[in-house]
Amino acid sequence: MINTGTRLQQVKTHLLNYISQNKLKRNDQLPSEASIAKTLGVSRNTLREAYISLENEGIIMRRHGVGTFVANSPLIRDSLNDFAPFAQIIKDGGYTPSFKTISVERITPPVDVYKTLNISPADQVRRIKRIVLADEKPVIYIEDYLSPLVQAEVPDWSQFNGKMVDFLAAALNTRLQQIQSNIRAAALSSQISQYLEKEVGTPVLSVRSTIYTVDNQAVSYSQIYFESDIVELNIVRMIRTH
Amino acid sequence: MINTGTRLQQVKTHLLNYISQNKLKRNDQLPSEASIAKTLGVSRNTLREAYISLENEGIIMRRHGVGTFVANSPLIRDSLNDFAPFAQIIKDGGYTPSFKTISVERITPPVDVYKTLNISPADQVRRIKRIVLADEKPVIYIEDYLSPLVQAEVPDWSQFNGKMVDFLAAALNTRLQQIQSNIRAAALSSQISQYLEKEVGTPVLSVRSTIYTVDNQAVSYSQIYFESDIVELNIVRMIRTH
DNA sequence: CACAAGAGATTGGACGTCCAACCTCCTACA
DNA sequence: TGTAGGAGGTTGGACGTCCAATCTCTTGTG
Known part of the structure; x- marks a missing residue:
């Protein structure tokens, strides 16, 4: 795992890489909070915050009782949700x-x-x-x-x-x-x-x-x-x- | 405290009421996370999430090592940070x-x-x-x-x-x-x-x-x-x- | 065969704890 | 008198735990 920034940032970066490396498309399911947390060696709490943060940025969608899914291609993200130059x-x-x-x-x-x-x-x-x-x-x-x-x-x-x-x-x-x-x-x-x-x-x-x-x-x-x-x-x- | 919604929502409502009832203006300081948490009988974690959420909405500002302050008058909030009709x-x-x-x-x-x-x-x-x-x-x-x-x-x-x-x-x-x-x-x-x-x-x-x-x-x-x-x-x- | 009940997986919410980082202010010392 | 340093308060970050709510899928029963 990348060793820069807070753990939350590292987890977010990892997840973004995971999505792009596996070429995940809209509606593809991501691993469960528990399993990623275990893989990365972070608490489920931290992982959850990363998921919530990515959801707020419109990159993934979480569905209660079902799982977490890719929302939009990160490529078409926009200028107001983040600070893209x-x-x-x-x-x-x-x-x-x-x-x-x-x-x-x-x-x-x-x-x-x-x-x-x-x-x-x-x-x-x-x-x-x-x-x-x-x-x-x-x-x-x-x-x-x-x-x-x-x-x-x-x-x-x-x-x-x-x-x-x-x-x-x-x-x-x-x-x-x-x-x-x-x-x-x-x-x-x-x-x-x-x-x-x-x-x-x-x-x-x-x-x-x-x-x-x-x-x-x-x-x-x-x-x-x-x-x-x-x-x-x-x-x-x-x-x-x- | 109000008994509707999640505890996080209750806390947020309480804080908004607190700001308006005490007629707090921009830069007025809010009580510390620990003290409000104790007063309301919630964990500091929950209260912190409420503070973070209100900060994201542009209502308060939190300053590391200093405290939490009122940002803008809630009255001039806008249509894109929330879903104001x-x-x-x-x-x-x-x-x-x-x-x-x-x-x-x-x-x-x-x-x-x-x-x-x-x-x-x-x-x-x-x-x-x-x-x-x-x-x-x-x-x-x-x-x-x-x-x-x-x-x-x-x-x-x-x-x-x-x-x-x-x-x-x-x-x-x-x-x-x-x-x-x-x-x-x-x-x-x-x-x-x-x-x-x-x-x-x-x-x-x-x-x-x-x-x-x-x-x-x-x-x-x-x-x-x-x-x-x-x-x-x-x-x-x-x-x-x- | 249809449908209800339940098991299992997943996210949602909240708590308590611990230490780090940061800022302010006061005190002691040169 | 001026300044370095430390005490104390505040937010920042992360962990582990527990149970609730929600959804899916299987299983059993009429």
Whole structure:
């Protein structure tokens, strides 16, 4: 068994490998909690938590009195149940992803930005404009606003994988606590239309995310626009009646 | 303590009541796991699961070595972390919700509907068209397609609270397993524009949800259009680095 | 042959215990 | 006075145990 992370993580990794190595498909049954627990040398409790966690992620289904089964192919998992970076989402959709950083600059923040980041209007923030391309076609436009609290530099924005959380976690001393996201539909503005190469007024998915530290400090505010013809958000929610 | 549901549910209900009764605000500290467990007469394990569950719902934050705190006001919780019915979402936004059922009819299903429900094109399905109003202004348009497997009638659609899951759970013998939702931006079509009373082409949030039973039978397919000026989706995700 | 009862397997729920990791704050010592 | 270190409280993680609830399949009985 893999020796990194908590035992729960190790068990989850093992199970995911088990599913892919045995080429298990939707509705294929997994071994019982007791038997896997014995095989891996962990308590049934721990194994059960791994099963529950995977069920919450929409990968398996557990059925009382019957057994545990594969739900969906892990390949079509989505961006909101986990923190899959953009590259993965696009790859999963069968496209080749690439990134392009348009600009990195220090600016005086717009109203919504300094209000959200809870800083003074005079404070300078860093704005990073990027686009994500699928097979060379721009599909996502990203504007990140970094609070002055974030000093670290990204060595190479063009290699940045799109997971702002990972960058911030490494750049800050303080722990991150949560991401609040807001999803709405918007009409493509003229400024952004040049990047997404779509007509002004085209409906796009607008996601605004704020990342907070454990001290409730907002450290990053991102506006993301999804070209809705190719990229879409998917969510799987389990229904438990018990 | 309340005597309904599992002990975990009872504990969660107790904690929610505790927060609202003591008018706890963001960052207010909750009693430690050990002390509440003792007070309620449950094991620390059970209480911990309740705390974890509430954290996943974005209601509280737990901080290793420090304590547990209130995250957001439970009032601004959203539609994707839990299954809040539309009425609640609108009420939370400070509006008065009302419902209007436009039509309930048996029809021959469109392609995407019979494909999703996995039935024959000749099978008849029930289509329910409804709108949700906030302060008399239409803000959500809903088209539900019920599989022929669902025989039960809703006694009064106008009183229906918008939770299709609850209705289906009661109407079917089989257990429900999961909801798959797909979110994208769309331009308002002419048919729907008459209900949402907005110009054709206005960007709207389009959410398509399919409800599956434990047998992987799709039993309901819904297309929901959100008027994005008033209604929006919010998601809170906790970041755990451990 | 039909159907009810029961055995066996599986997940669901809860408890009690133990130690690790983490954070805060106070105290003692240089 | 400043700082290192430790005490004490809190959450994190894992284990082992017990019984309930649910489902399937076999077996026995009318």
